[in-house]
Amino acid sequence: MPTAAEMLQAEFGSFADVVRAHAAERPDAGAIATVDRKLSFAELDAYGDLIAVGLQRDGVPQGEAVAICGLNGWAYAALWLGILRAGAVVAPLAQSSTPEALALMIEDCGSRLFFADRAIADTVDIPAGVTFVPLDEEAGFEAWLPEAGATPKPVAIDPGDAFNIIYSSGTTGTPKGIVHSHLMRWRHVTAYGGLLFTPQTVSLQSTPLYSNTTLVNFLPCLGNGGKSVLMKKFDAREFLTLSEAEGVTTAMLVPVQYKRLLAEPDFDSFDLSAYQMKFCTSAPFAADLKADILKRWPGGLVEFYGMTEGGGSCALRAHEFPDKLHTVGQPMPGHDIRLIDEDGKEVPQGGIGEVVGRSGTIMKGYHNRPEQTRATHWHDAEGNLYIRTGDVGRFDEDGFLQLMDRTKDMIISGGFNIYPSDLEAIVIEHPEVEEVAVIGVASEQWGESPVGVVVGPSDAEAVKVWANERLGKTQRLAAVHIVDELPRSAIGKVLKRELRESLNL
Structure with missing residues (x-):
């Protein structure tokens, strides 16, 4: 078996195989760390095997998707490895999606298993024939696993095989899954190997494991032998505390997170000297915020678009x-x-x-x-x-x-993509709403927030409450405005720029 370093020099390789190589060479090195559990590379590799065996036992063939939905955790991270080792496709779903949207995504990806946090699964009408496995209940997750020591049947991975399906819209509308190949992900793993990601890397993940924003940091970190520290949810003080305690060297954040971190009153008292590089993506990144980060936070800063x-x-x-x-x-x-x-x-x-x-x-x-x-x-x-x-x-x-x-009207709120048409499809169902347009407005807290503009109702607050009860957590309207009519072009298209200007939004 080639060494991990030799694998990472190849034009193509298997993520599951390179993790196994790290486990063989550095079994006790830290791979995953959470507030309640730490896994060495040997332990992560062993869980990867057990998960792969469990999937094969349950009849999941190579190339079939497996759905996951929950907060970041060691089991979630291990599932990524195990699913890929079985030759299956990871389908990570946004826990902020509505129950209806989750059911649609499970059905769309064709998964026969649904690994999810109990609180999420209890709200979803899980499609017939799909087996629920608790993700956040260690006893339940361990009960699903085969006996320790089991090894999966080997599978051959081709560069064009599907690696994951990432859904770009967690809404009640038609889900749209983005399929990435093993070759594409391998190029992500090796792009900065030996430079930004090494066996000495400690990467802090504070964005969800269903997001590509997280994965372009999480996968290269593990693939190059580094340790990935996982936060269940982002909290500014916890992030700074973990950064200091774990000696974090790199992190991928969205702009609103940087803003909240720098706003912490005692930000400058934390020892962040271990940081070598910080990354940002997913939303507009203000120049003055970048400048403040460069001034106050050690290490380099790279924005990806x-x-x-x-x-x-x-x-x-x-x-x-x-x-x-x-x-x-x-x-x-x-x-x-x-x-x-x-x-x-x-x-x-x-x-x-x-x-x-x-x-x-x-x-x-x-x-x-x-x-x-x-x-x-x-x-x-x-x-x-x-x-x-x-x-x-x-x-x-x-x-x-x-x-x-x-050119698209997509709204980016807290680093998440929100599609106005999906929100409009919900609001228009309100019995008093005759017309609706959703636009993005600047937000100190989220970068942008969706705002609804409607024709027909007399009570804007009532419409907002009604709509937000039916929308996902990241989609909820910040406000609703009532107008007599929506400005339209000669061909009937709503002129959202004019609408924003008329309302001073």
């Missing part, structure tokens, strides 16, 4: 380019970013256009959604595939990308 769907990504090494904090950086090595106009033609240098990107990390597609997959595609004159982002930007004279606006 990209999509869960993959395509092209940019990186801003803020500590190296303090005069470019208003941008999202330059295209990463091997990433080709271009700008196109409304007709799909490339804009000239210095022009403004929709961002499209191409790289070795592009999703396989949306699960069971071929038409929606094709809608994300753009091809250059040579026929090369690019992914459309829906974002509008321009490159400055130094090749740094500055985002101008979003």
Whole structure:
């Protein structure tokens, strides 16, 4: 068996295999740490085997999805390894989704098992034929596992095999699962191996394990032999305390988390000197916030701009380019970013256009959604595939990308994507609502928050309460405004920019 270091030099490898190699070489090294449990690489590897055996025992074939939904924890982390070792596909679901949405996602991914926290599972009408396994009850989870020492049947992993399905919208609407291949994830694991991620890395995960934001930090950390410290939920003081106690060297955070951390009255009293690098992604990142982080928090700061769907990504090494904090950086090595106009033609240098990107990390597609997959595609004159982002930007004279606006109306709240059309589909069901538009407004706490604008009702607060009872936790409306009519274009499209301006939002 090759060493872990040799595996990580290869063009392609198996995540489950490289974790096994780390376990063989450094069995007692820490792999996972939570407030109530620590797993060495040997222990994590053993759990990976048992989970894989359990899946094979229960008839889960290679290539079938397995659904997980719960707060971060050691069992959740071990499930990632075990599912992949069985050759199955990880389908991590957002616990903030509505029960109806979770049922739809379980059905859409085709999982025959549902690993979930008890409080979540008790609210979901789990589809017929699906077996629930408690994720947060150690006795129940251990009872599902085979006897210690069992080993799974080996499976061969091809680069194009599906690694995970990540659902981009945890709503009561039609779920849309983004499928990533093993090759795409392997490239994530090896991209910064030996540089940003090493066996000495201690990475603190404070965002959920169903989010790609977390996974692009969690997977490379374990894959390169580092220790991953998991928080069940983000709490600013707990984050700072853990950072100091564990000697954390790196973390991936969303902008609102950075803002809350720096707002802690005694932030500067914590010893964060072990930090080597900090990352940020998922939402607009204010230049003044970046500057404050550089001033007060040791280690470098890198902002990533990209999509869960993959395509092209940019990186801003803020500590190296303090005069470019208003941008999202330059295209990463091997990433080709271009700008196109409304007709799909490339804009000239210095022009403004929709961002499209191409790289070795592009999703396989949306699960069971071929038409929606094709809608994300753009091809250059040579026929090369690019992914459309829906974002509008321009490159400055130094090749740094500055985002101008979003062609999509997506709202990013606390690092989570919220799709107005999903919220509108719920609000319009209110018996008094004749028309509705949902827009994003600036929020000190969340970055952006969804606000509803409706025609028909007389009591805005009543509509808000009614809607929020039916929406997921991250989707809830911050306010509802009542208007006589929605501004529309000649072809009937709601003009949300005019609506925002008229309401001074």
